[in-house]
Amino acid sequence: MNQQLTTYIAITLAVACIAIFGIKLDQELNITGLKSDDCCTDEQLSNFQLTFDRTPCYGTCPVYSISINNSGKAIVMGHGHVEFEEIILQLTDEQLRSIAKLTYAANFYEIEDIYKQGERGCERYSTDSPHSVWSVTSGQYSNSVDFYYGCNNTPQTIPLMEEALVSFMGLENYL
Structure with a gap:
């Protein structure tokens, strides 16, 4: 099974576990060679930032931002086509750990940093779609990714991470 398909299956299962069962992701996340022991120790969470x-897109796509710091404070700002202006949440340690583990399971720290029109990995694209721009730090790992939703044939890691994060934080009804 290729790496992209393996990652897709792992993230889909993680989303299902979080959304349906509300369970935490304590099992080994060995998709990228990183294990639970590599992820989410108190020391690593001490510098966690997401x-x-x-x-915006050309239309009514939701425009919003999410920031989560190492204390679990999450701020969700609505900028357009959403049902809120600001939501402030305090995540538990387990919720913060689960979100950090999701970034490891998604192979986030090893994927390309840009997927946008005309760049490598996005030679074929449609126009007028939104971007999602991510920056995550956890322990010694850090990555920033600019993902254009109009790219064809790109890894689905970023859209699945967004879906998981929105679901995990209970934001589906606001977007």
């Missing part, structure tokens, strides 16, 4: 921005 920022996510969903940009």
